[in-house]
Amino acid sequence: MIIYEAQVAPEWVDYNGHMNDAEYARVFSQACEALIDHIGLDAAGREHHGYTIYxxxxxxxxxxxxxQGQPLYVDLTLLDSDAKRLHVFFAMFDGEDNLIATSEQMLMGMKQSSGRPSPFPEAVTNRVAELPQASKEAWPELAGRTIGLRR
Known part of the structure; x- marks a missing residue:
């Protein structure tokens, strides 16, 4: 599911002549915002439910x-979820479908009034159920990785 599209802006390009590492994070952050809007927690949804995502x-x-100028799109896969958490995988591609970067994220639903974790509102749960989900046996290759030096 394509959740977000962008184009590499001139101000995103660093002294190496390509997109700065922080800008990859920006694109994934915007993709996460698009996901949050998609599941019903846009500004109106947050106000209505008193609920947000961290x-x-x-x-x-x-x-x-x-x-610079290169088109980008971000694909979303839901890896797992429970009553108040989403484990998501974003894959960023260029206009020729080359994989540029990935971002695996754990998101938590929060009640705004308490600032504490809380189960998703029912309408949000229903939208989450409609997201494309990978089975445990078919996760994207780069999902679930750990960081460390290979010895």
Whole structure:
């Protein structure tokens, strides 16, 4: 499911002539915002439900350079979820369908009045159920990775 589309802006390009690492995170952050809107927690939904989403953890993998003016799109896969958490996987591609980067994220639903974790409102749960979900046996290759030196 394509959740977000962008184009590499001139101000995103660093001294190496390609998109700066922080800008990859920006694109994935915008993709996460698009997901949050998609499941019914846009500004109106947050106000109506008194509910929001926090990011608990991210793991970003850089696979290719992106250059000024290059079109990008971000694909979403739901890896897992429960009553108040989403484990999501975003994959960023260029206009020729080359994998540019990935971002695996753990998101938590929060009641705004208490600032504490809380189960998703029913309408949000229903929208989450409609997201494309990978089975445990068919996760994207780069999902579930740990960071460390290979010995």
């Amino acid at each position: 990011t608990l953890e991210t793991h970003l993998c850089y696979r290719r350079e992106a250059h």
